[in-house]
Amino acid sequence: MPTLTTPIPANPAADWLPVAVFLVTAVLFAAVLLWIPRLIAPRHPTPDKARPYECGERVSGEFWQQIHIGYYLFALVFIIFDVEVVFLWPYVRVLGGRLIPQGLGLFVFFDLLLFVGILVVALVYAWRKGVLRWE
Amino acid sequence: MTTTWRELGYLTPELVVLLGAAAVLLLDLFLPRGRRRVLGGVALVPLGVALGWVLRALWAQSGGPSQLHKVFGALLLRDPYSLGFDVVFLVAAILGVLLSLRYVEREALPAGEYYALTLFAVFGMMMMAMSAELITLFISYEILSLAVYVLAGIARGRAVSAEASLKYFLLGAFASGFLVYGIALVYGATGTTVLYDPLGQSASTISGLILERGLFGNALLLAGLALLVVGIAFKAAIVPFHAWVPDVYEGAPLPVTAFMSAGVKAAAFAAFARLLFGGFRNLGEVWQPVLWVLAVLTMVLGNAAAIRQQNVKRMLAYSSIAHAGYLLVALAAYTARDVAIGSVLYYALTYTAMGVGAFAILLVVGQEGEANQELSDYRGLASRHPWAAAAMGLFMISLAGFPLTAGFLGKFYILNAALRADLDGLAVVLGLASVVSWYYYLRVVWFMYMTEVPKAAVRPISRATSLGVAVAVAALLVIALGVFPSTALAVAQMAGHTLLPLGY
Amino acid sequence: MSAHQLAFLVLGVLILVSALMVVTVRNLVHAALFLILCFAGVAGLYVLLQAEFLAVAQVLIYIGAITVLILFGIMLTRKITGGAQPPLASHWKAAGAGAGAFLLLLLYVAMTGQWQVSDQPPMDSTTTLGLALVTRYVLPFELASVVLLAALVGAVLLARDETR
Numbered sequence: 001m002p003t004l005t006t007p008i009p010a011n012p013a014a015d016w017l018p019v020a021v022f023l024v025t026a027v028l029f030a031a032v033l034l035w036i037p038r039l040i041a042p043r044h045p046t047p048d049k050a051r052p053y054e055c056g057e058r059v060s061g062e063f064w065q066q067i068h069i070g071y072y073l074f075a076l077v078f079i080i081f082d083v084e085v086v087f088l089w090p091y092v093r094v095l096g097g098r099l100i101p102q103g104l105g106l107f108v109f110f111d112l113l114l115f116v117g118i119l120v121v122a123l124v125y126a127w128r129k130g131v132l133r134w135e
Numbered sequence: 136m137t138t139t140w141r142e143l144g145y146l147t148p149e150l151v152v153l154l155g156a157a158a159v160l161l162l163d164l165f166l167p168r169g170r171r172r173v174l175g176g177v178a179l180v181p182l183g184v185a186l187g188w189v190l191r192a193l194w195a196q197s198g199g200p201s202q203l204h205k206v207f208g209a210l211l212l213r214d215p216y217s218l219g220f221d222v223v224f225l226v227a228a229i230l231g232v233l234l235s236l237r238y239v240e241r242e243a244l245p246a247g248e249y250y251a252l253t254l255f256a257v258f259g260m261m262m263m264a265m266s267a268e269l270i271t272l273f274i275s276y277e278i279l280s281l282a283v284y285v286l287a288g289i290a291r292g293r294a295v296s297a298e299a300s301l302k303y304f305l306l307g308a309f310a311s312g313f314l315v316y317g318i319a320l321v322y323g324a325t326g327t328t329v330l331y332d333p334l335g336q337s338a339s340t341i342s343g344l345i346l347e348r349g350l351f352g353n354a355l356l357l358a359g360l361a362l363l364v365v366g367i368a369f370k371a372a373i374v375p376f377h378a379w380v381p382d383v384y385e386g387a388p389l390p391v392t393a394f395m396s397a398g399v400k401a402a403a404f405a406a407f408a409r410l411l412f413g414g415f416r417n418l419g420e421v422w423q424p425v426l427w428v429l430a431v432l433t434m435v436l437g438n439a440a441a442i443r444q445q446n447v448k449r450m451l452a453y454s455s456i457a458h459a460g461y462l463l464v465a466l467a468a469y470t471a472r473d474v475a476i477g478s479v480l481y482y483a484l485t486y487t488a489m490g491v492g493a494f495a496i497l498l499v500v501g502q503e504g505e506a507n508q509e510l511s512d513y514r515g516l517a518s519r520h521p522w523a524a525a526a527m528g529l530f531m532i533s534l535a536g537f538p539l540t541a542g543f544l545g546k547f548y549i550l551n552a553a554l555r556a557d558l559d560g561l562a563v564v565l566g567l568a569s570v571v572s573w574y575y576y577l578r579v580v581w582f583m584y585m586t587e588v589p590k591a592a593v594r595p596i597s598r599a600t601s602l603g604v605a606v607a608v609a610a611l612l613v614i615a616l617g618v619f620p621s622t623a624l625a626v627a628q629m630a631g632h633t634l635l636p637l638g639y
Numbered sequence: 640m641s642a643h644q645l646a647f648l649v650l651g652v653l654i655l656v657s658a659l660m661v662v663t664v665r666n667l668v669h670a671a672l673f674l675i676l677c678f679a680g681v682a683g684l685y686v687l688l689q690a691e692f693l694a695v696a697q698v699l700i701y702i703g704a705i706t707v708l709i710l711f712g713i714m715l716t717r718k719i720t721g722g723a724q725p726p727l728a729s730h731w732k733a734a735g736a737g738a739g740a741f742l743l744l745l746l747y748v749a750m751t752g753q754w755q756v757s758d759q760p761p762m763d764s765t766t767t768l769g770l771a772l773v774t775r776y777v778l779p780f781e782l783a784s785v786v787l788l789a790a791l792v793g794a795v796l797l798a799r800d801e802t803r
Contacts, residue, residue, distance in 0.1 A: 016686060072711045073798060079704040080791045086696045087783065090769030107139060108773050111781070118784040121157050122791045128164035131795055153785065160792065207778045248796045255789045262782065274782040278789055285793030300797075320748070326755035355752030358744070 073131045084119050088112070142206045145213040148185035148221055149261045155181025156254035163247020171246045175236040175601075178250035179229060182257070186225040193218045193626055209329045209337065211265040219480045219630035220264040220405040223487055224398050226612075228257045230491045231394030233605035234498055237597065238390050244289055252289075253394065256282035260402035267413065269318045269328040269363075272406055276314065276370070279402060280307050283395055287387040299386025306379045307369070314366025320359030324350060330414030333636045341414045342636075351418065360415055360422065367410065371403035372459045374432040381440075384452030389501065392448070393494035396455045397487035404462050404483060408476055411466065412634060419469040426467035427561060433460030434568040441575050448508050450575055451493055454534065457572060458486055461546060464553050464561050471555035477631030478548035481624055485533070485541035485616050492609030493530040499523050499596050499606065513579060514588040520596055524583045526606050533613050535576040536569045541616035548624070647687055654680035667713045671706055678702045692765040 091112055126132055143150070159178050163171065196215050204213040232253060239246050259279030266272035284307060288300020321341060322328055331342040338347060350356050369376040384392045411422055437457030444450035462482055468475040500516070500523065501508055517524040533540035546569060553562040616623055640648075657676040664670050678701040685694035728734065772780045 066716070067711070067714045069715065069798070072708070072715055073795065075704070075708040075711045076794050076798060077791070079700070079708060080787050082700055082704045083787060084784070086700055087772075087780070090692065090765050090772055092769075093765050094769030094773055104773070111773070111777055114781055115784045118157075118781070118788050121160065122788045125160060125164060125788075125792055126795060129795055129799060131799065157788075208775060210776075210778050245796060248792055251792060252789065255785070255792075258785070270776065270779050271782065274779050274786060278782065278786050281786065281789045281793055285789075285796060288797060291797070320752075323754050324752060326757075353752055354748045355754065358748040358752075 070134050077126050077131055080122060081119070084116075087115070142204075145204050145206050146211075148188050148225075149258055149265075151181045151185045151188070152254050152258045152261065156251045156258065159254060160247060160251040163251070166247075172240065174246045174250050175232060175239065178232050178254060181254065182225055182229050182232065186222065186229065189218050189221045189225065193222070193630075196629075205267075205332075205334070206265070209332060209340070210268045210271045211262075212267045212333065213265060214333070214633040215626075215630040216409075216476070216480075216634040217261070217265040217405075219627060220401060220483070221261050223401045223480070223483045224257055224260040224264070226484070227394055227398040227401070227487045227491060228253060230487070230495070230605050230609060231390050231398070233601045233608075234393055234491070234495055235390040236601040237599040238388065238498060242290060242292075242388065244388065249286070249289055252282045252286050256286065256394075256398065260398055260405075263402045264405035264409075266406065267330050267333075267409065269321065269330065272410075273311075273314060273318060276366075276406070277311065279399065280311065280370075283391075283399060286391045287383055287395070289391070290388045293386075295386035296388065297386075299383040302386075303379055303383045310366050310369035310376070313362045313369075317359045317362030317364075317366060320355050320362065322359075324353050324355035324359060330409060331416070331636060333413070333633070335636060342416055345415070345417045351421075357418075357421065360418065361425075363410060364407075364422070364425070367403055367407050368429065371400055371407060371462075372433075372456050373429050373463060374436045374456065374460070377433070377436070377456050377459075380456055381449055381452045384455070385446070385449050389448070389494060389498050392452070393491045396451070396494070397483075397490050400455065400459055400462075401483040401487065404459075404466070404479055407466060408479060408634060412469075412472055412476060413636070416636075423467055423469045426463055427558070430460050430463040430467055430561060431564050433457070433463060434564055435460075438568050438571045438575075441572070444575070445510050446508055447497060447510060447513070447579065448494075450510075451490070451497070454572065454575070455490065457568060458482075458490075458534075460568070461549055461565060462486075464558070464565050465549045467561060468552040468556035468558055470557070471552045472635060473632060474548070474555060474628065475552040475631070476634050477624070477628035478545070478552050480630055481548055481616075481620075481627040482545035484623065484627070485545040485613070488609050488612035488616065489530050489533045489542055492526065492606060492613065493534065495602060495606045495609060496523060496527040496530065499602055501597075510579065510582055513582045514586045516583040518587065523596060523606075526610050527583060528580050529610055529613060531576040531579050533617065535573045539617055541613045541620075544617055544620050544624075643687065646683070650680045650683040650687070653677075654684070667716075668710065671709050671713060674709065675702055675706050678706065689761040690764045692768055 091108075095108065095112075155178065158181075159174055162177060163174055166173075193215060196218075205211070206213050232250065235249065235253075238244075239249055256279050259275045259277075259282060262275030263272060263279060266275055284300055284304045287303050288297050290296035318328065325341050325344045325348075327339055327341060327344065329337075329340045331340045332338075337343070344350065345356070365376060369379075372380045384396065387395065411419075411426075415422065434457055437453055437455075437460055441450050441453035441457065444453060462479055465475045465479045465482065497508060500512065513527075516527070529540070533542035536542045536546045546565065550562050550565060553559075553565065654677055657673045657680065660673040661670045661677060664673065678697060682694045682697040682702075685691070685697060
């Protein structure tokens, strides 16, 4: 394999410290915002106040409804094509630079075309089976 | 680029099957409702073409020195071994599709997906037989698994089918997990995922590195090997990883069960042999005792459970576990590997013919919704429908291993390999288990020929042409392999040899 | 203890605790949320191993798509609280013993086995993966697309409404 010229910084901790700080700040922010009302907000619960909010209407019937199956099919199709995109990303990184050996460029292109082509068949299947339509 | 085209040429049968799967799928999407019946026929075309290519390639190689081609680097091996197993897979698939033609219509199963998934499964099987590298093996294992999980549950109207699919999927996901864990540990121990190089050109393969670095006692490697064996043994229906077989075989639609019992098992054993005799051949003293124990357990439990079954479909399911045990005896014959691998291939072919044939008769006698499959439903079949009974009788005695049938010869060659490897105990167990199996196989024959049933209780059998053709082909294969085995056996032995590295 | 080891400890505890919670809480939605936490911990482990691409892929696919699918699947059922029975299967003691034995075996293997440690410096993971996929592992790459196709066909087949 050809040698790579992208060095890794010698101190990965420095790179990831901002990420860690960001995560901790986000968690603290949410926690604090939830905790402060618990400290200072008045709490006088009544039965009416404890019911779920429905824009002022009185609530009736079962609260937990079965959702439309379309949501599930949507997530299903999303996973497949999400994985496809994740597979494409390293390819894109390599195609962009000058790291592919000579003469291999066309092969790589057809390779990619085949990969996407097989998943186009998947898309056509999903389309014709009405998965992409919302009833 | 030219080398790539040539390499792709070696993969012709697999590509044909894959294109066929895509074609069936697309055709199903754009065909009007009424024309769906043609899909089964469309599915047979790529299977037939692939089988023709494979047979021609095998024929061309049986005269001269075996040709072995490394495709895509060290990932796949196009050798007579893989060609031989491709024959088994394609025969199982063609017979399976023939069995499905009438069934899919009658039970209103989604035809396009059914045939497309069958073709995907065959593609996965063929890739598994060719894989010389663990990642490729895993991905082809997954293609096969996913297709078969869905096929088991494709009869959506029946609860048992959905239950079979769910059980298969959950347990199969665990098995895949074990397989991947094993791959990770083996990679951790050796630094590569390539199993072996039969041409001896590269030593940075798992088998080469084991020898070079003396990794014989390496805990990582051994644990990885154990997990790999577990993962593959699940698919091969070996005890104690067989728990899914009875429920899944019983719940899945009959043609799917027929296809699974032959094809999936053969694919698992194809991969098993490459794994053990190719990649981990230097650890033979380690895995041979393990296989010995597993073989005994499988043969004993498979036969013991089959005796108690009254439902013929379930009986055939348990008996297929027993047959996996017989195959495992051949794999355990490590020191006689030059004849053992060929005997595995030969037995896989005979079992496909016998097993799928038996399931075909089940379809012939069976009624709508898979009723009519108890032993009692076979009463007096000989007097009512002599040809069906004769075919079933042939399959039963062949499965039991009576002389002059393919089943007997298959077991004979396995016994031969076992005795050559000084596995006398295992050979004795195999013989005893076969005798025990006579009971439940001959019981069916007894019901058919020796009992009568009042006219009123007689149900009509299915007279579909496709079923008739499938039964005839299977019966012919069983007779041919039993009476004229020499060509097939010679090819199988030659194929078995090519698995082993040079100078082995 | 270096920062690396501390991070590994924290992530390890996070993963194990959230995994335990996934299988023991009675409310299915809470279980799914703990699963998200578990996956996030695994992504962190990938970062520690300098496989950043894998970490991002883990977050995108596992947390972004799979847990969403799980949650939708949960919402398709009517009862999300387990009710009176505990979420563990009836023979959990035997299963626990078996799993515990397996764990001890794996620990023994991990401690005593000799790992092949590479002496090369770590490289940019995305580009390395890309090159490997293009040169050596072309075939598994294409096979992966076949897996995805088969999975989609199978899943849509089993999940769709039978009104067509």
